[in-house]
Amino acid sequence: MIHKQVINHRQTAWLVGSVLMTAMMISSLHKIVAISKMDAWFSQIFPVGYAIVVAFVLAELSRAYPGKNLFEILFIVCGKWIGGFINLILLGYIWIILTLDIKGASEFFRQTLLPRTPVEIILIVFVLLMMYYGRTSLEVAARVNEIYFPAYFVLSMMLYFLLGNEYNVERLEPILSTDLAKIFASNLLPIGIYGDILLFGAFLHASTHPRLFFAAMKHGIIIVGFTVSMLLLILLGVMGFTIASRLNFPIFILVQQIHVTDFLDRIEIILFSLWFPAFTIKVIVAYLAFLVCLGSFGGQQHYNAFNLPSGWFLVVTSLLAFPRVYDFDTFLSYTLPVIVLVIQIPLLLFLYIHARMNRTMDTQVTIPKGTKLYRFYRFMVWTGGIALGGCLVTLVAGDLFVDKSVFAGFFTAGMYLVFFFIALIASYGEMQALNHGKQKLGQGKRAGSFRQ
Amino acid sequence: MLFFCVLLVISIITFLAKRKSMPPKQQGIIFALYGLTIGLLVCLQLQYNQILPFGHLSTYIAPLKNWIERWM
Incomplete structure (x- = not known):
């Protein structure tokens, strides 16, 4: 942790993509389908907005307290x-995320790919892998x-073509x-899952350009929103809402339908x-955040000392937690969103007010005003x-005012996707505009965008 | 489990050997983590070992769960 590390804006965006998207693949989608049926693919717009707000507050904190992480702040x-x-509450929250992910992944692999392997073995191997990465860094x-991540993203998008022979648009x-x-x-x-964006608060001390940090996180969040919407669209088009809502692991069954x-x-x-x-990267990010939080209690810059005891602790608690897939599923769908809203909203509101009062570092000037690049940047911000x-207006207007004919339905759905x-x-x-602005100002040769 | 216990014992012995060079706060946190791990490992051997409250938390948010399941 003491040595400088280089993580650029693209890596940040893709890390956000991994953290948010992979967790959703295990189990949560079928409850969403059960609620809003064939319109489940409109379920991402509010969570995307929420995660962007959290990312904005984190960027503000990074601006007000440069070089400090969320726990130190x-x-x-x-x-x-x-x-x-x-911090103890946040430590508990990160522990819940880790337990949920480790047990969820272990149960998923036991029930789908490794039915004869005991869950303990999968779990221990998974935690050993985490502990290996815990010796390294973000x-x-x-x-x-x-x-x-790019391979995962491309394959997710390719599902539409790979499942083309099974797809029936009438199911939508x-x-x-x-x-x-x-x-x-x-x-x-x-x-509940988009709330995992708070994990990046543990790495705020690595951000030297808060605006670029925010733009990268925002891009990652929108990648997730768009990809999950597309996956839901494919899931519903291939299986229909009745089957998709009754499967514990719908994405696994969806992929099994590929018969090229x-x-x-x-x-x-x-x-x-x-x-x-x-998915492992997602758990590793959460694990590193857990170690950084423990490190802040110990008053230590190095978190390696906590790696082994934390790993063993997580093995035992994951074995004890969520005895059935049903428990895991109920917790992910109903309890986690409440925990996220109860913990994060008051905390972020309080920290945002403090951050506005203590803002010391003005990084809005990464692109000189009046330049072509600055106009392009403003245009992109407004367009986004x-x-x-x-998206929101199309959803509300399409549901309330547009008639339910086939043409009108496809028109509003097309508008939403566009x-x-x-x-x-x-x-x-x-x-990209912010990154080019940073490079033009000659700041690009520093030790990367983010240092840890 | 035997493999896990062997690894746990080795890491505890390593910690005890190195702890003199660690700051007291760090030692305290590591002691707490090992203590919790051993305590929970003992609980794991009992017949009714599901002691973590994750499953019960849903009971406290039952109104929300009922409200959402109303739509299903």
């Missing part, structure tokens, strides 16, 4: 005892993620016929061998905001 702002208490995880109809309240309820469930040719019958093995490392707003895609492109443009 809490000790500074709240003092030793109250700050310690809040930089190593970010570099490994650069290999697996009538589009936007579900009650708006149901769509809103289905938007609440993914907040007779000799390419087990494509899920290839897909899941790419999915597993991407308008596009995300457009707006989401524009938001994705605009967030990429915003991130």
